[in-house]
Amino acid sequence: MTDLYDIPVKTIDGGAMKLDRYRGKTMLIVNVASRCGYTPQYEALETLYRRFQDRDFVVLGFPCNQFGQQEPGSEADIRTFCTERYGVTFPMFAKIDVNGENAHPLYRYLTSQKKGLLGRKAIAWNFTKFLVDKNGTVLRRYGPRRKPEDIEEDVARLV
Numbered sequence: 001m002t003d004l005y006d007i008p009v010k011t012i013d014g015g016a017m018k019l020d021r022y023r024g025k026t027m028l029i030v031n032v033a034s035r036c037g038y039t040p041q042y043e044a045l046e047t048l049y050r051r052f053q054d055r056d057f058v059v060l061g062f063p064c065n066q067f068g069q070q071e072p073g074s075e076a077d078i079r080t081f082c083t084e085r086y087g088v089t090f091p092m093f094a095k096i097d098v099n100g101e102n103a104h105p106l107y108r109y110l111t112s113q114k115k116g117l118l119g120r121k122a123i124a125w126n127f128t129k130f131l132v133d134k135n136g137t138v139l140r141r142y143g144p145r146r147k148p149e150d151i152e153e154d155v156a157r158l159v
Contacts, residue, residue: 003136004019004106004109004132004136004138005018005019005020005022005023005136006018006019006020007019007105007106007109008105009062009093009094009104009106010093010094011091011092011093011094012063012075012078012079012092012093012094013075013079014075014094019106022058022060023136024056024134025056025057025058025134026052026056026057026058026131026132026133026134026155026158026159027057027058027059027060027130027131027132028045028048028057028058028059028060028129028130028131028132028148028151028155029060029062029106029110029129029130029132030045030059030060030061030062030127030128030129030130031062031063031064031096031098031107031123031126031127031128032061032062032063032064032071032092032126032127033063033064033065033067033070033071033126033127034063034070034071034073034077034078034081034082035070035071035072036067036068036070036071036125036126036127038125038126038127038144038145039070039126041127041147041148042082042085042086042088043086043087044147044148044149045059045061045088045090045148046059046086046087046088046089046090047148047149048148048149048151048152048155049089049090050089051152052155052156052159053090055159056134056159057155057158057159058090058091059090059091060090060091060092060093061082061088061090061091061092061093062092062093062095062096062098062104062106062107063075063078063092063093063094063095063096064095064096064097064098064123064126065095066097066098066099066100066123067125067126070126071095071126075094075095078092078095079092098111098123098128099122099123107123109138110130110138110141111123113130113138114130114138114139114140114141115141116128116141116143124143124144125143125144126144127144128141128142128143128144129141129142129146129148129151130142131151131154131155131158133158134158139154139158140154
C-alpha cells in the first residue's frame with residue numbers, strides 16, 4: 001500500500017471508511033489505551049484537537065491492547081471511558097494491533113515511513129504519535145513520553 005488515504009479503517013462504532021476522509025488535513029495518529037500510565041494524555045490530545053480543528057487538524061485515536069493488556073474493554077467501553085473521563089471528541093477507531101503479524105495496515109504504513117528510537121520500526125508502547133501533513137506525508141514520530149503539549153509547536157507550523 002503506497003497511499004495513506006487508501007487504507008481502510010473501522011470506526012469505534014463499527015463503520016467502515018478509508019482515511020481519504022482526512023485528505024487535506026494535518027493528522028496526529030495515536031495508538032491509545034485506557035489503563036496505561038500515559039492515559040492522561042487523552043486530555044492534552046483533546047485540547048490540541050480543539051485548539052486546531054478549525055485549521056484542518058485532526059487527532060485520530062486507535063485503541064490497542066498489545067502493551068500490558070491495557071485496553072481490555074470493548075469498543076463501547078472505550079468510547080464511554082474516553083467521553084466520560086476525558087471529554088474526547090476527536091475521532092476514535094476500533095481496536096487494532098500495531099505490531100506483529102496482525103498489525104493493522106495503517107501501522108505497517110506509518111512504521112515503514114518513520115522509524116522510532118535507534119531506527120526501531122516496531123511501536124514501543126501506547127501513545128506513540130505520528131504527525132502527518134495535509135498531503136499525507138508522515139513527518140514525525142513521537143514516543144509515548146512526548147506529551148501532546150510538547151508537540152503543539154510542530155502542529156501549529158503545519159496548520
